């Protein structure tokens with residue numbers, strides 16, 4: 016039995032069968048290049064699903080994490096942490112937000128947003144104003160509540176009863192949005208600006224402006240799930256900054272820690288005291304190692320020159336992909352890229368790419384690219400050559 020076969024067998028025997036995995040066991044990496052257990056190399060267009068913003072084992076990131084691990088690894092939220100305040104201050108200064116809650120994942124950041132919306136409304140209007148409008152084809156997480164927030168029927172199975180109080184509007188359909196928010200029990204609208212898992216589908220400026228106007232008119236909270244789009248992925252530090260709006264809440268996770276678990280929920284001053292002491296909390300949230308990692312990531316990726324480079328690389332990807340065979344449509348923003356194939360064979364291509372030495376994602380019927388933001392042009396060219404051969408085979 017090869018080393019890979021042994022790992023695969025043990026996974027089957029000892030782990031819950033929650034994942035359909037690609038045929039590779041990755042054990043090390045540097046930059047945008049990973050190595051599997053047999054020493055084979057792969058170019059990485061995935062960042063571990065938008066997580067490794069600085070690539071594998073970036074020198075500055077490794078130093079921040081390992082130094083923190085050797086200094087103090089966890090203190091709980093019973094005590095003050097300068098790493099938490101440093102991160103929160105930076106996040107506020109780089110955005111239009113005023114307060115931060117730190118947690119561990121995207122789903123948890125979204126739970127925080129949902130709780131904030133409901134309590135804001137309860138405090139101000141009393142009971143009965145608890146409904147949150149999300150979008151069809153969205154993805155907001157795997158907890159029972161964030162599954163309910165997710166506007167896809169396939170996720171509303173088995174785990175009944177789901178959390179009540181979500182209504183789904185058609186993305187980019189202002190009439191449907193108006194219909195769904197024309198209801199006294201609505202307290203918030205919660206959207207991804209580029210639907211990630213739903214197929215790398217950006218919202219139009221008109222639609223986003225309509226959400227903004229309706230929310231202002233009806234005192235609904237405008238909440239944006241930036242778990243995938245955030246931390247410079249779309250060429251702005253947070254994607255909402257590309258739209259020229261200021262939501263009431265955004266949620267962040269994935270790329271924020273550059274490879275360690277961390278999430279954040281950011282809100283404006285009017286929501287500062289909604290989640291008062293005792294109404295929300297977390298054991299691990301704002302863990303020192305995660306904060307040290309996030310501080311390093313944020314210090315690097317929010318710089319204007321870095322953001323310009325993300326946009327340049329995104330354009331470079333797009334112009335090269337546009338010239339490949341089997342490409343029907345390219346979607347997305349910055350370094351969040353979707354490819355619709357002529358042959359409707361994204362899943363097959365993704366599996367073949369792994370065989371050929373390229374890690375790539377899918378989202379619905381699309382190929383999805385979330386390369387590390389620091390990927391070099393040499394690595395981009397290597398990966399795109401593999402993609403082209405696989406697409407045109």
Ligand SMILES: *Cc1c(COP(=O)(O)O)cnc(C)c1O
Pocket residue numbers: 119120121122123125154155156157207211212240241242243244268269
């Ligand atoms: C990945 C993702 C989530 C869930 O994040 P987890 O860290 O897996 O809980 C939520 N929303 C969006 C938009 C995501 O892409």
